[in-house]
Amino acid sequence: MQNDGEQIAGQYLRxxxxxxxxxxxxxxxxxxxxxxxxxxxxxxLTFGEVFAAVLAGIFPGMFSADPLAFTIVxxxxxxxxxxxxxxxxxxxxxxxxxxxxxxNPLASPFTLGIASAATFGAAIAIIFVPTALSGEIALVIxxxxxxxxxxxxxxxLSRYRGISAESMVLAGIILMYLxxxxxxxxxxxxxxxxxxxVVFWMFGSLQNTSWEKLALxxxxxxxxxxxxxxxxxxxxxxxxxxxxxxxxxxxxxxxxTLHMMVASLITASxxxxxxxIGFIGLVSPHITRLAIGGDHRYLVVASGFVGALILLGAxxxxxxxxxxQIIPVGIMTAFIGIPFFLYLFMRQKEEYW
Amino acid sequence: xxxxxxxxxxxxxxxxxxxxxxxxVKGGELVGVLGPNGCGKTTLIKCINHILVPxxxxxxxxxxxxxxxxxxxxxxxxxxxxxxxxxxxxxxFESVLMGRRPHIRWGxxxxxxxxxxxxxxxxxxxxxxxRKVTKISGGERQKxxxxxxxxxxxxxxxxxxxxxxxxxxxxxEVMQIIRSVVNQKGIGALMAMHDLNLAARYCDRVVVLHRGxxxxxxxxxAILTExxxxxxxxxxxxxxxxxxxxxxxxxxxxxSV
Numbered sequence: 001m002q003n004d005g006e007q008i009a010g011q012y013l014r015x016x017x018x019x020x021x022x023x024x025x026x027x028x029x030x031x032x033x034x035x036x037x038x039x040x041x042x043x044x045l046t047f048g049e050v051f052a053a054v055l056a057g058i059f060p061g062m063f064s065a066d067p068l069a070f071t072i073v074x075x076x077x078x079x080x081x082x083x084x085x086x087x088x089x090x091x092x093x094x095x096x097x098x099x100x101x102x103x104n105p106l107a108s109p110f111t112l113g114i115a116s117a118a119t120f121g122a123a124i125a126i127i128f129v130p131t132a133l134s135g136e137i138a139l140v141i142x143x144x145x146x147x148x149x150x151x152x153x154x155x156x157l158s159r160y161r162g163i164s165a166e167s168m169v170l171a172g173i174i175l176m177y178l179x180x181x182x183x184x185x186x187x188x189x190x191x192x193x194x195x196x197x198v199v200f201w202m203f204g205s206l207q208n209t210s211w212e213k214l215a216l217x218x219x220x221x222x223x224x225x226x227x228x229x230x231x232x233x234x235x236x237x238x239x240x241x242x243x244x245x246x247x248x249x250x251x252x253x254x255x256x257t258l259h260m261m262v263a264s265l266i267t268a269s270x271x272x273x274x275x276x277i278g279f280i281g282l283v284s285p286h287i288t289r290l291a292i293g294g295d296h297r298y299l300v301v302a303s304g305f306v307g308a309l310i311l312l313g314a315x316x317x318x319x320x321x322x323x324x325q326i327i328p329v330g331i332m333t334a335f336i337g338i339p340f341f342l343y344l345f346m347r348q349k350e351e352y353w
Numbered sequence: 354x355x356x357x358x359x360x361x362x363x364x365x366x367x368x369x370x371x372x373x374x375x376x377x378v379k380g381g382e383l384v385g386v387l388g389p390n391g392c393g394k395t396t397l398i399k400c401i402n403h404i405l406v407p408x409x410x411x412x413x414x415x416x417x418x419x420x421x422x423x424x425x426x427x428x429x430x431x432x433x434x435x436x437x438x439x440x441x442x443x444x445x446f447e448s449v450l451m452g453r454r455p456h457i458r459w460g461x462x463x464x465x466x467x468x469x470x471x472x473x474x475x476x477x478x479x480x481x482x483x484r485k486v487t488k489i490s491g492g493e494r495q496k497x498x499x500x501x502x503x504x505x506x507x508x509x510x511x512x513x514x515x516x517x518x519x520x521x522x523x524x525x526e527v528m529q530i531i532r533s534v535v536n537q538k539g540i541g542a543l544m545a546m547h548d549l550n551l552a553a554r555y556c557d558r559v560v561v562l563h564r565g566x567x568x569x570x571x572x573x574x575a576i577l578t579e580x581x582x583x584x585x586x587x588x589x590x591x592x593x594x595x596x597x598x599x600x601x602x603x604x605x606x607x608x609s610v
Contacts, residue, residue, distance in 0.1 A: 233459070240441075293447070
């Protein structure tokens with residue numbers, strides 16, 4: 001069938017509308033889940049109590065709320081729910097950018113050593129700083145600096161050989177094994193208690209969120225995401241190969257380096273607080289690509305929404321499914337995300353990568 | 354606008370690939386770059402459009418190409434590389450739309466969409482618009498790559514063996530498309546190629562490379578002689594004439610050139 005020009009342009013615009021719809025639906029789902037997740041819990045609060053508490057917090061003096069409900073909502077639940085949204089968003093954005101910039105469907109903060117470096121940093125803190133067991137400042141700083149170091153090392157190693165996508169992936173995988181081995185060594189030398197703490201950190205958890213941490217992570221994600229979306233054409237062009245990208249005016253090495261560093265920074269700033277929450281960065285971009293295609297102008301942000309939904313959903317389930325026992329969220333993300341991914345993957349007949 | 358290359362040389366570390374290349378491509382002119390495998394055709398094209406950085410001077414419209422900004426250069430030059438691999442599985446429409454990148458900031462306007470539709474129609478691939486580029490044939494994919502370059506609205510078009518992997522019909526189609534774009538838009542085109550008969554029929558001039566140097570350049574009928582083909586390709590051939598164009602019939606490979 002031969003389409004005429006206007007029909008084709010129209011079809012493209014309809015595809016764009018579909019992408020916006022996808023994001024809109026996700027936002028509504030996230031909002032509903034966030035409300036639900038704030039209400040559900042062992043305290044048995046009602047919707048009305050939570051609603052009053054939220055309003056009382058935002059407009060102090062104008063609304064009054066039950067003090068217990070107020071404390072639970074503002075001191076325990078709300079920042080955790082929002083942290084899940086922001087962290088899920090950030091991890092997925094980082095994954096989408098890494099996959100795009102490296103043209104590799106397996107790229108993610110976890111396959112490129114950023115996360116295993118953070119784990120090593122955490123393990124150092126747990127084993128050498130006695131007070132770090134509870135997951136506080138020394139651990140956060142140590143985890144963050146190790147991830148940053150890993151990002152720099154990936155850059156350095158690939159710079160040495162010319163910054164191709166392949167050399168970056170290879171450098172990342174080598175670092176992943178290196179940091180993995182060093183963590184194992186530390187665990188081997190540590191006490192049972194320390195070993196347990198490292199293992200627990202590796203499960204990933206939103207147990208230790210706070211408003212301050214939320215603010216920090218939101219700042220990083222909030223600054224980085226618009227920058228990445230602004231440069232989305234560069235990611236699209238890189239998908240056609242370095243030389244075509246270059247002929248389209250993209251400064252290939254500069255772009256690849258910048259994007260990798262920004263994605264690593266996002267990842268590091270999140271997982272230094274939560275421990276390794278895997279899987280979201282890997283799978284959210286794939287789910288999104290299956291749903292709305294590979295144009296990074298939409299893919300980056302839409303992946304973020306998918307990631308936010310998965311992490312929030314996983315944390316809500318992790319808190320409630322075996323209540324009062326809380327399952328580490330890193331375990332739940334895979335349980336939630338994989339069936340969703342498989343469903344889309346089996347349904348999609350066409351090649352999407 | 355005219356391309357003027359003077360005294361261009363390039364080496365990979367200490368291995369010299371091109372030396373002292375001078376050539377010219379005028380607006381409205383299709384120039385073929387010929388020569389055996391490894392003679393430096395691809396390197397020459399990459400040097401001229403600044404994917405590689407050569408020694409010597411490359412001027413376009415009197416301006417030094419090396420001093421242009423990357424976006425400025427991308428508005429003037431479009432490049433269709435040799436590899437038929439096309440990267441990630443985008444739709445044909447999206448791949449072609451990519452050609453607008455040097456001209457737009459972020460949003461895609463109606464003129465951009467209109468240009469894409471127009472080029473798709475011109476190349477008769479409109480019906481593939483929303484197929485994935487990974488799911489179409491090699492000939493169709495080559496047309497998509499050319500469409501992307503045309504949407505870039507360049508003043509000079511570089512093509513690296515665009516017909517080498519194609520069947521007879523697609524070879525002719527691609528050559529006809531390029532010839533008609535060059536004629537209608539008055540842009541220059543520089544095309545690396547292997548098929549001497551296609552070059553003889555469609556190119557205004559040819560530049561023959563041999564071991565990184567120019568072995569001859571000029572109109573095909575003057576350059577594509579039995580002697581040059583023997584010297585450069587190591588092949589004995591008979592050159593006849595068909596429709597006023599040279600017709601090259603290769604006979605056999607002569608050992609040790």
